[in-house]
Amino acid sequence: MPELQELKAEEKTAFRIPAKAYAAMGVGENLVPWDFTRRNPRPHDVQVDIKYSGMCHTDLHFIRNDLGFSSYPLVPGHEIVGIVTAVGTDVTKFKVGDTVGIGCLVDSCRECENCKDDLAQYCLNGATYTYGIPDRHGDGITYGGYSNKIVCDEDFVLKVNKDLPLDKVAPLLCAGITTYSPIKKWNIKAGDKVAILGLGGLGHMGVKFAVAFGAEVTVLSTSPSKEADAIKLGAHKFINTKNEEQVKSVQNYFNYILDTVSAEHDYNFYLSMLKTHGSMVCVGLPTVPASVPAANLIFQGRSLSGSLIGGLKETQEMLDFCAENNITSDIELINIKDVNTAFERMEKSDVKYRFVIDMATI
Amino acid sequence: MPELQELKAEEKTAFRIPAKAYAAMGVGENLVPWDFTRRNPRPHDVQVDIKYSGMCHTDLHFIRNDLGFSSYPLVPGHEIVGIVTAVGTDVTKFKVGDTVGIGCLVDSCRECENCKDDLAQYCLNGATYTYGIPDRHGDGITYGGYSNKIVCDEDFVLKVNKDLPLDKVAPLLCAGITTYSPIKKWNIKAGDKVAILGLGGLGHMGVKFAVAFGAEVTVLSTSPSKEADAIKLGAHKFINTKNEEQVKSVQNYFNYILDTVSAEHDYNFYLSMLKTHGSMVCVGLPTVPASVPAANLIFQGRSLSGSLIGGLKETQEMLDFCAENNITSDIELINIKDVNTAFERMEKSDVKYRFVIDMATI
Numbered sequence: 001m002p003e004l005q006e007l008k009a010e011e012k013t014a015f016r017i018p019a020k021a022y023a024a025m026g027v028g029e030n031l032v033p034w035d036f037t038r039r040n041p042r043p044h045d046v047q048v049d050i051k052y053s054g055m056c057h058t059d060l061h062f063i064r065n066d067l068g069f070s071s072y073p074l075v076p077g078h079e080i081v082g083i084v085t086a087v088g089t090d091v092t093k094f095k096v097g098d099t100v101g102i103g104c105l106v107d108s109c110r111e112c113e114n115c116k117d118d119l120a121q122y123c124l125n126g127a128t129y130t131y132g133i134p135d136r137h138g139d140g141i142t143y144g145g146y147s148n149k150i151v152c153d154e155d156f157v158l159k160v161n162k163d164l165p166l167d168k169v170a171p172l173l174c175a176g177i178t179t180y181s182p183i184k185k186w187n188i189k190a191g192d193k194v195a196i197l198g199l200g201g202l203g204h205m206g207v208k209f210a211v212a213f214g215a216e217v218t219v220l221s222t223s224p225s226k227e228a229d230a231i232k233l234g235a236h237k238f239i240n241t242k243n244e245e246q247v248k249s250v251q252n253y254f255n256y257i258l259d260t261v262s263a264e265h266d267y268n269f270y271l272s273m274l275k276t277h278g279s280m281v282c283v284g285l286p287t288v289p290a291s292v293p294a295a296n297l298i299f300q301g302r303s304l305s306g307s308l309i310g311g312l313k314e315t316q317e318m319l320d321f322c323a324e325n326n327i328t329s330d331i332e333l334i335n336i337k338d339v340n341t342a343f344e345r346m347e348k349s350d351v352k353y354r355f356v357i358d359m360a361t362i
Numbered sequence: 363m364p365e366l367q368e369l370k371a372e373e374k375t376a377f378r379i380p381a382k383a384y385a386a387m388g389v390g391e392n393l394v395p396w397d398f399t400r401r402n403p404r405p406h407d408v409q410v411d412i413k414y415s416g417m418c419h420t421d422l423h424f425i426r427n428d429l430g431f432s433s434y435p436l437v438p439g440h441e442i443v444g445i446v447t448a449v450g451t452d453v454t455k456f457k458v459g460d461t462v463g464i465g466c467l468v469d470s471c472r473e474c475e476n477c478k479d480d481l482a483q484y485c486l487n488g489a490t491y492t493y494g495i496p497d498r499h500g501d502g503i504t505y506g507g508y509s510n511k512i513v514c515d516e517d518f519v520l521k522v523n524k525d526l527p528l529d530k531v532a533p534l535l536c537a538g539i540t541t542y543s544p545i546k547k548w549n550i551k552a553g554d555k556v557a558i559l560g561l562g563g564l565g566h567m568g569v570k571f572a573v574a575f576g577a578e579v580t581v582l583s584t585s586p587s588k589e590a591d592a593i594k595l596g597a598h599k600f601i602n603t604k605n606e607e608q609v610k611s612v613q614n615y616f617n618y619i620l621d622t623v624s625a626e627h628d629y630n631f632y633l634s635m636l637k638t639h640g641s642m643v644c645v646g647l648p649t650v651p652a653s654v655p656a657a658n659l660i661f662q663g664r665s666l667s668g669s670l671i672g673g674l675k676e677t678q679e680m681l682d683f684c685a686e687n688n689i690t691s692d693i694e695l696i697n698i699k700d701v702n703t704a705f706e707r708m709e710k711s712d713v714k715y716r717f718v719i720d721m722a723t724i
Contacts, residue, residue, distance in 0.1 A: 114638050122638040122662055124614065252486065268651070276476050276484045279665075282656045289630070289655040294644045297668025300484055303641075304666050306659025 015040055017047070020362050021147035022339055023073035024063040030340045031063070031146065033362075034073055038151045039139050046094050046154050047086035048102065053145035054079025054171040054329070055355040056201070057262060060343055062132050066287075070132055077145025078104040078130040079173040079356075081166045091154045099162040101319065103173035104309050106130050106142055106152045118311040120156075146339065148362050158316050161323035168328035171201060171354040172319060174309065175329060179206040179258060180318040181310035182281040186256050188213040195219070195250070195257040196235070197270060199226045201329075202260035202283055204353040207233045208327050210258070218250065220257075220270070229352070233330075241269075252300065254278055264288045271296045271304065279303045329354050335361040377402055379409070382724050383509035384701055385435035386425040392702045393425070393508065395724075396435055400513045401501050405452035408516050410462055415507035416441025416533040416691070417717040418563070419624060422705055424494050428649075432494050439507025440466040440492040441535040441718075443528045453516045461524040463681065465535035466671050468492050468504055468514045480673040482518075508701065510724050520678050523685035530690035533563060533716040534681060536671065537691060541568040541620060542680040543672035544643040548618050550575040557581070557612070557619040558597070559632060561588045563691075564622035564645055566715040569595045570689050572620070580612065582619070582632070591714070595692075603631075614662065616640055626650045633658045633666065641665045691716050697723040 016037035023034035041047050059076035061067060080102040084094050094100060107128035108120035115123050128136055131144030143150075160169055179202050188194065194215035196206040203219070210217045211234035218237040219230035227238040239246045252275045259270065262284040268291065271280055279302070292304060310318065322328060331354045334342050342355040378399035385396035403409050421438035423429060442464040446456050456462060469490035470482040477485050490498055493506030505512075522531055541564050550556065556577040558568040565581070572579045573596035580599040581592035589600040601608045614637045621632065624646040630653065633642055641664070654666060672680065684690060693716045696704050704717040 119638060119663075124638075267654075276481060276486075279667075282659055285656050285660060289653040291651040292629075292654050292666070293651040294647050294668055297644055297666065298647060298670050299668070301481075301669055302667060304654070304659065305641075305664060306656055306661070307663055308660050 017149060017151070019147055019149040021075040021143060022336055022362070023075045023143075023146070025073050027070070027072070028064045031076075034075070036073070036143065038143075038149055041086055041088040041151055042137070042153075043088040043090035044153050044155070045088040045151050046084055046091060046100065046157050047151050048080070048082040048100055048149065048157070049085050050080055050082040050145055050148055050150055050359045052081045052167045052170040053077040053147075053357045053359060054174065054331075055339070055342060055346065055357065056174050057346065058174070059144075060346065071141050074132055075143035075146055076131055077147065077357075078102070079170045079175070080130070080145035080150060081160055081170045081173070082150070082359075085149075087154075093154045094157060099160045099166065101158040101160045101169065101173050102130065102145065102150060102152050102156065103158065103177060103315055104130055105312070106156045107136050109136075118313040120311050121309045146336065146357060148359055156312060158312070158319055160319060164323060165328060167333050167356050167358065168331050169319075169322070170356050171205070171329035171331060172322055173315070175201045175205045175354060176322065177310040177315045177318050178202055178283050178307070179260070180209050180321070181314055182258060182283065182307040183209045183213060184314070184318075185307075186279070188215045188256075190214055192216065192255045193218070193253060193275075195239075195254045195273065196260065197221075197257055198260040198284065199230055199353075200260060200349060201351075201354045203258075204233055204330060206258045206260060207235050211235070212321075212325050212327060215256075218254070220273075247273075252276070256281070258283065260284045262286055267292055267304065268296055271302055274300065274302045276300045277302070279305065282306045331356045333358050337361065379511060379513070381509055381511040383437040383505060384698055384724070385437045385505075385508070387435050389432070389434070390426045393438075396437070398435070398505065400505075400511055403448055403450040403513055404499070404515075405450040406515050406517070407450040407513050408446055408453060408456050408462065408519050409448035409513050410442070410444040410464065410511065410519070411447050412442055412444040412507055412510055412512055412721045414443045414529045414532040415439040415509075415719045415721060416536065416693070417701070417704055417708065417719065418536050419708065420536070421506075422708065425705075433503050436494055437505035437508050438493055439509065439719075440464070441532045441537070442492070442507035442512060443522055443532045443535070444512070444721075447511075449516075455516050456519060461522045461528065463520040463522045463531065463535050464492065464507070464512060464514050464518065465520065465539060465677055466492055467674070468518045469498050480675040482673050483671045508698070508719060510721055518674060520674070520681055522681060526685055527690060529695050529718050529720065530693050531681075531684070532718050533567070533691035533693060534684055535677070537563045537567045537716060538684065539672040539677045539680050540564055540645050540669070541622070542571050542683070543676055544620060544645065544669040545571045545575060546676070546680075547669075548641070550577045550618075552576055554578070554617045555580070555615060555637075557601075557616045557635065558622065559583075559619055560622040560646065561592055561715075562622060562711060563713075563716045565620075566595055566692060568620045568622060569597050573597070574683075574687050574689060577618075580616070582635075609635075614638070618643070620645065622646045624648055629654055629666065630658055633664055636662065636664045638662045639664070641667065644668045693718045695720050699723065
């Protein structure tokens with residue numbers, strides 16, 4: 001929590017909102033119940049009762065301080081769906097009772113080239129992520145969605161169709177937009193061959209989007225046991241990447257590969273599956289640099305790129321697309337007291353395909 | 363030379379054309395004068411008296427068998443300009459006296475998806491390169507442009523504007539198209555910031571094309587001595603990549619980087635200079651794989667790709683663009699007897715910017 005002297009005058013005196021959360025109180029510690037307060041809505045803020053909060057691998061990275069800048073208590077969660085319970089005096093986009101979502105971003109500088117281009121995720125002055133980042137107005141660090149309430153600037157709040165199953169919508173706010181953004185950019189046309197590398201929280205959304213856009217979709221996985229699920233999710237083909245014959249059959253084959261794998265892996269092995277001018281996009285983030293022979297890019301004019309979540313405008317577009325096409329995440333709904341067990345299972349990829357916390361259980 | 367029994371019946375009996383060349387008779391050997399014969403033109407062939415032949419680094423790689431499939435005698439050269447002296451019975455595009463060019467390709471399967479898309483350089487059945495590759499009709503291996511004559515299918519011959527200085531046109535057939543193709547693809551608009559990494563045979567053409575397309579062009583080089591030349595070639599800025607302050611000034615700066623460096627180098631160092639959604643294209647081919655942390659791609663949505671020369675249609679477009687915009691290569695014209703010395707100097711980057719052999723000296 002911020003020291004009182006760090007707050008603005010009006011905030012020092014303002015009434016603050018009591019809230020409950022599950023927080024890591026130190027590096028790598030199990031989450032425990034934690035009572036804290038949220039700020040009273042500023043003029044442009046929306047106050048939200050959180051209904052569901054998805055669990056992302058990034059949450060685990062932050063709990064363990066893998067990126068080196070976590071601060072504690074740390075309240076993870078950036079796949080948030082809830083109901084508006086109050087709005088600031090100048091809010092125009094939302095009213096009490098609205099169903100809304102909050103994703104990985106709660107603020108950004110609003111002034112840089114990227115923010116002006118609806119690319120706040122690449123804010124050149126550093127976006128304010130939903131948890132563990134200093135608030136831009138001195139309100140301490142941000143606390144995420146493993147909590148019963150949140151207060152957020154309306155520009156970073158998304159409209160959610162209330163007729164969708166809201167628990168299954170929550171993961172769209174990170175896993176959804178992370179895979180939708182690069183796939184949308186591909187501008188898929190009939191006949192395009194798309195591979196999804198890895199079938200986890202991100203990968204299973206990648207399959208759904210690539211199928212929805214009309215591609216021939218192949219799941220690439222080291223686990224042959226995932227074949228049946230891949231097909232059930234809508235994939236047209238499955239390649240066991242440990243089977244030489246199967247791998248041979250997809251050399252120079254794909255227009256696009258969406259690489260969702262965060263474990264160390266051989267990029268070169270997958271680049272060879274791209275046809276001429278094909279493109280592989282990484283959304284998984286291994287900690288070890290990839291080894292990429294230029295020849296594997298040059299001799300078929302291939303490309304390797306990266307993509308980070310999506311901007312607010314695109315996230316809204318994705319949510320609307322999901323509502324129109326009845327796309328949601330496959331989830332396992334949990335009681336918040338089981339959150340630490342869920343992390344253990346997540347590490348073993350023992351989840352189909354996303355844990356979502358039922359915030360009624362807090 | 364092919365064995366007689368490998369030739370088709372009509373070729374066995376056909377009159378063959380005596381030709382002179384400089385050839386490497388074994389791996390890594392100096393080039394020596396060599397008398398051989400070219401085939402008589404087939405119905406679709408054009409026979410050309412070679413006037414000028416550019417010297418490319420690839421020639422050296424093939425002489426030394428760096429790629430492992432060279433065959434000897436090896437006659438290098440794929441930057442060829444000459445005059446048509448005879449045409450086959452079915453040739454429609456050229457007539458005797460025409461000024462023509464021949465680049466890196468002399469044939470391809472003509473049937474695969476890529477060949478049909480004017481991407482013969484990526485022929486899925488293996489393009490026939492101008493030297494050191496088996497001819498598709500049994501006429502032994504191909505011999506390149508360090509020679510006084512060549513015979514080539516008309517579909518792989520390019521029209522050259524005879525009013526241009528032909529010695530300076532020769533390098534366009536490889537160095538020109540290799541840099542033109544990716545730069546053209548960028549579809550540069552006013553305000554785009556383009557960096558050219560390396561100022562050699564490829565790099566100096568990259569500068570000329572990027573300037574011609576209207577970009578703000580920066581040369582990136584480890585040699586501060588190249589600054590004056592970079593500016594003379596039309597570049598707007600020069601960054602000495604050993605100067606920390608200068609490097610800092612171009613972090614997140616470029617829309618595009620054309621990487622022409624074949625020596626081992628740190629891709630990651632240059633990727634950091636790309637702004638959001640920026641793209642680095644490799645045309646230089648280091649023998650060591652690049653080490654690329656996915657984070658450097660993901661956190662600004664960057665991409666790394668490769669590009670190989672260009673198709674015939676695009677090469678003709680490039681030659682026409684050069685004629686209209688008076689773009690040619692900066693060269694040093696040499697007597698063919700100095701070819702081995704030229705290779706020695708090329709290895710030390712002691713050439714501005716391409717050696718071209720005056721074939722009148724053979």
